[in-house]
Amino acid sequence: MSTTSNFRGIDHVGMTVPDVNAAAAFFEKALDAKTLYDVLPEGSKPYEGAETEQQLGIPKGSKIVHMRLVQIGKGPTIELFQFEAAPQQKVAGLNDYGLQHIAVYVDDIDAAAKQFETAGGTLLSPPHPLANVEDMPRNKGVYAKTPWGTLVELLTYPDGLKDKSLHRWTPEK
Known part of the structure; x- marks a missing residue:
């Protein structure tokens, strides 16, 4: 059995937003994100048509009008999509099938939560202890x-896991 893999890790996650500029500004203010570049600059010819619909699995007549990559810390990037002429469903909840949230590791959970709220986000509760194997004092x-x-989880686990034989990838500081 080979110990190497062709798969390195997550490169990016995609997120459709109502307005790329507003979403990027929110992530910059709430999570200290940095804009890397626009994949599809605002005002460019939209990505649309039968070939685009087939390649991306989007509804007929939909068009992508703006795409941007942002990065939080040293983690993977978030590819923001802005559509026109596309039907929308409600935002996925934690109980819905599929990808429904991103989690961001923070050093100071209380400061991060306050910054998120100040930027216009809403906390579902105050920061709380993690559960089971992740339940350690801090x-x-x-x-x-x-x-x-869109759901965003802020979390910190400076005390590691109860079971020290387990390993979890943590973004570098």
């Missing part, structure tokens, strides 16, 4: 919503 998390409703 480990905490909180779910929050962006202004457009």
Whole structure:
């Protein structure tokens, strides 16, 4: 059995937002994100048509009008999509199938939660202890919503896991 893999890790996550500029500004203010570049600059010819619809699995007549990559810390990037002429469903909740939240590791959970709220986000509760194997004295998390409703989890686990034989990837400081 080979110990190497062709798969390195998550490169980015995609998130459709009502307005790329507003979403990027929110992430910059709430999570200290940095804009890397626009994949599809605002005002460019939209990505649309039968080939785009087939390649991306989007509804007929939909068009992507703006795409931007932002990065939080040293983690993977978030690819923001802005559509026109596309039907929308409500934002996925934690109980819905599929990808429904991103989690951001923070050093100071209380400061991060306050910054998120100041930027216009909403905490679902105060920061609280983590559960089970993650339940250690200083480990905490909180779910929050962006202004457009996407779930973001803020978490910190400076005390590690109860079972020291387990390993969890943590972003570098």
